[in-house]
Amino acid sequence: METNALRIEQIISAVRAAATTGGAIHIPEQGNDELSELVNGLNEWFSNVCSRIENTEKCMDHLAEPNACMTLAGTTTPGINDNKKLPGNCDEVSRRFQYLIDNTSSIVYSSVPACDFKITYVSDNVTRILGYKPHEILSEINFWFNHIYEDDVEKIFSTLPHLIFNNQYSCQQQMYEYRFRHKNGSYVWMNNTLCLVRDSEGKVCEIIGSMRDITQYRKVEQELQDEKEHKKLLVKKLQEAHDQLLQFEKMASIGQLTAGVAHEINNPVGYVSSNLGSLKKYITDLFRVIHAYETAEKNPGAYNENVNHIQSIKMQIDVEFLKVDIDELINESLMGVRHVREIIQDLKNFSHVNEVEWQISDIHKGLDSTLNIAHSEIKYKAVVIKEYGDIPPVECLASQLNQVFMNLLINAAQAIENRGTIIVNTGVHDDWVWIEISDDGKGIRQENLSRIFEPFFTTKPIGEGTGLGLSLSHGIIKKHGGRCEVHSEIGKGTKFKIWLPVRHNHNHVEQCENTA
Amino acid sequence: MHRIMIVDDEINVLNALRRMLVANGFEAEIFSNPGEALRRAQTANFDLVISDYRMPDMDGIRFLKEMKRLQPDTMRLILSGHADLEGLIGAVNEAEVFRFISKPWYDPDFIMCTRQALEYRDVLIENRRLADTVRSQRAELDLQRTALQKLESEYPELIKVNWAEDGSIMLGEDDA
Ligand SMILES: Nc1ncnc2c1ncn2[C@@H]1O[C@H](COP(=O)(O)OP(=O)(O)OP(=O)(O)O)[C@@H](O)[C@H]1O
Numbered sequence: 034m035e036t037n038a039l040r041i042e043q044i045i046s047a048v049r050a051a052a053t054t055g056g057a058i059h060i061p062e063q064g065n066d067e068l069s070e071l072v073n074g075l076n077e078w079f080s081n082v083c084s085r086i087e088n089t090e091k092c093m094d095h096l097a098e099p100n101a102c103m104t105l106a107g108t109t110t111p112g113i114n115d116n117k118k119l120p121g122n123c124d125e126v127s128r129r130f131q132y133l134i135d136n137t138s139s140i141v142y143s144s145v146p147a148c149d150f151k152i153t154y155v156s157d158n159v160t161r162i163l164g165y166k167p168h169e170i171l172s173e174i175n176f177w178f179n180h181i182y183e184d185d186v187e188k189i190f191s192t193l194p195h196l197i198f199n200n201q202y203s204c205q206q207q208m209y210e211y212r213f214r215h216k217n218g219s220y221v222w223m224n225n226t227l228c229l230v231r232d233s234e235g236k237v238c239e240i241i242g243s244m245r246d247i248t249q250y251r252k253v254e255q256e257l258q259d260e261k262e263h264k265k266l267l268v269k270k271l272q273e274a275h276d277q278l279l280q281f282e283k284m285a286s287i288g289q290l291t292a293g294v295a296h297e298i299n300n301p302v303g304y305v306s307s308n309l310g311s312l313k314k315y316i317t318d319l320f321r322v323i324h325a326y327e328t329a330e331k332n333p334g335a336y337n338e339n340v341n342h343i344q345s346i347k348m349q350i351d352v353e354f355l356k357v358d359i360d361e362l363i364n365e366s367l368m369g370v371r372h373v374r375e376i377i378q379d380l381k382n383f384s385h386v387n388e389v390e391w392q393i394s395d396i397h398k399g400l401d402s403t404l405n406i407a408h409s410e411i412k413y414k415a416v417v418i419k420e421y422g423d424i425p426p427v428e429c430l431a432s433q434l435n436q437v438f439m440n441l442l443i444n445a446a447q448a449i450e451n452r453g454t455i456i457v458n459t460g461v462h463d464d465w466v467w468i469e470i471s472d473d474g475k476g477i478r479q480e481n482l483s484r485i486f487e488p489f490f491t492t493k494p495i496g497e498g499t500g501l502g503l504s505l506s507h508g509i510i511k512k513h514g515g516r517c518e519v520h521s522e523i524g525k526g527t528k529f530k531i532w533l534p535v536r537h538n539h540n541h542v543e544q545c546e547n548t549a
Numbered sequence: 550m551h552r553i554m555i556v557d558d559e560i561n562v563l564n565a566l567r568r569m570l571v572a573n574g575f576e577a578e579i580f581s582n583p584g585e586a587l588r589r590a591q592t593a594n595f596d597l598v599i600s601d602y603r604m605p606d607m608d609g610i611r612f613l614k615e616m617k618r619l620q621p622d623t624m625r626l627i628l629s630g631h632a633d634l635e636g637l638i639g640a641v642n643e644a645e646v647f648r649f650i651s652k653p654w655y656d657p658d659f660i661m662c663t664r665q666a667l668e669y670r671d672v673l674i675e676n677r678r679l680a681d682t683v684r685s686q687r688a689e690l691d692l693q694r695t696a697l698q699k700l701e702s703e704y705p706e707l708i709k710v711n712w713a714e715d716g717s718i719m720l721g722e723d724d725a
């Protein structure tokens with residue numbers, strides 16, 4: 034046992050020594066037992082490892098020689114697998130290496146920065162991928178350059194020379210994608226990843242790299258790109274259609290109102306112009322009186338005669354009546370002109386011709402303008418009662434909100450069969466403002482209640498309703514980050530309540546728009 | 550003088566129309582409420598009634614139909630800024646209006662229309678008067694003819710006259 038322990042210690046120290054020096058170990062043989070066998074095994078294994086290390090080192094040395102690649106390239110010309118020049122031990126490694134390169138899908142090459150990047154080595158698989166034999170490529174100085182698709186030359190040569198000739202660039206790797214002419218004349222998309230090898234002074238002495246056929250990939254990518262473009266176009270078209278719809282609905286709701294508004298404008302225009310006609314006649318009459326006075330001035334002697342003449346004319350034209358009526362006529366006409374001005378102002382407020390941005394605005398002002406415009410449409414159907422609460426200004430798209438109000442008001446008026454009442458309420462709750470428009474019209478049937486926000490859903494006869502009102506209103510409310518509640522009872526009436534946040538969350542809208 | 554009734558829900562329109570009509574020698578009464586106008590029509594006659602088309606409580610067509618029932622001879626005009634087809638058809642077929650005047654109106658046209666309507670009415674009434682005269686005269690004539698026939702059947706010789714060659718009347722020589 035004593036001797037065994039000693040022997041094990043000897044073995045351990047010998048192995049340690051070998052590990053630190055890197056040299057071979059030699060442990061003296063001491064018998065014929067298991068320990069001796071272990072020692073033999075270890076010796077054999079060490080010598081094996083040593084010879085492998087040696088071989089690898091030789092190969093490395095060979096590859097590191099400046100002309101090694103040239104040699105590799107050179108060997109391809111006369112006889113591809115002529116590896117006699119490589120040290121015997123490298124034979125198998127080299128063959129394996131050659132085999133791997135030739136069978137990957139990447140063409141491996143080397144080139145020099147001078148002479149338009151003359152190719153100094155190219156792997157055999159180039160024939161499979163591009164149709165050329167390696168020697169065809171190696172023998173033509175400008176081969177690479179001459180076969181790049183014309184339009185793609187620029188993107189390579191606008192950067193590559195910089196990388197090479199400017200020593201400050203630390204970049205060693207560069208990737209290009211371009212079309213390269215196949216021997217059969219067609220073009221193949223290539224992905225070329227190149228690596229700049231610099232000498233001790235930082236000068237590029239060699240370019241090595243690999244090229245891959247990415248035609249298929251490019252095709253798929255192009256298809257994807259096309260599809261993406263197509264989708265973008267569709268989305269744009271959809272957006273346009275939606276905008277148009279919005280515009281159309283706006284026009285339709287304005288069109289629906291023009292009859293009423295025109296009626297409203299026709300009246301003042303009618304009576305103001307008629308009044309001017311009457312005024313003209315009145316003034317002609319008054320001029321007759323003035324004329325009589327003038328005649329009297331010229332003939333002051335005939336006092337009584339003059340007075341009689343003047344008085345008879347005054348009687349004829351009824352001066353007392355004119356005095357009163359001219360005053361009334363002018364006041365009424367001024368009223369008419371003011372009314373027209375107000376209608377036009379309301380129309381402007383309603384459509385907010387110049388405002389498309391988010392703005393902090395007074396909801397009540399919008400409601401009032403809208404009510405004024407809709408007035409001519411509503412007044413034959415309903416009395417409007419306004420019960421406004423004390424609400425803060427709201428950040429909103431005012432003209433679009435007015436469109437919502439208009440829709441709800443017109444819907445309410447249309448739901449009233451004979452005569453009824455429309456109540457407009459507003460109020461505030463926390464950070465939310467609400468607007469409620471209720472009518473005592475015919476109500477909405479239960480089975481329709483879930484459908485009223487669908488585009489083109491209408492129960493109105495053709496020509497009266499397009500069914501877009503509520504669907505667009507809903508869109509506008511959603512854009513504001515708000516919501517809409519409906520309560521309806523057949524025969525009793527309908528209540529629409531809109532909730533709007535006082536301050537608008539712009540991110541929220543973008544999210545909505547993106548998911549839409 | 551012709552009496553004209555004007556109905557419109559806008560008082561300023563009424564005032565302007567009255568001014569214009571009075572200045573042109575008509576007598577005009579104005580009403581801003583159709584119901585009130587109908588009540589007045591029960592006690593006073595009008596030659597012409599001009600009504601707005603769109604009014605809150607009662608539209609112009611219903612009002613004019615009612616007016617036609619009360620005073621069939623009164624001419625009817627509709628005044629409107631809003632001439633939809635439905636309204637037009639209703640006005641012509643139901644209320645039998647004479648003309649449709651659009652708002653805003655042009656005074657000379659308005660006056661011309663008013664004159665034409667009144668002339669038309671005068672002619673109608675004159676026609677009716679003439680027709681009545683003709684009818685009563687014809688009735689009188691018929692009466693005379695029956696009397697004559699009766700006389701003839703009772704006394705045939707009374708009316709039958711024998712003329713001589715020289716144009717004289719021969720009496721009592723029937724069979725000659
Ligand atoms: N206040 C209401 N009372 C009763 N029914 C209503 C009311 N508001 C909407 N509706 C019902 O909802 C339907 C859809 O309304 P929406 O405003 O979208 O379209 P529309 O009014 O029919 O047509 P448009 O608004 O395009 O002229 C209406 O046809 C009607 O049946």
Ligand SMILES: [Mg+2]
Nearest residue numbers: 440444502503
């Ligand atoms: Mg609607």
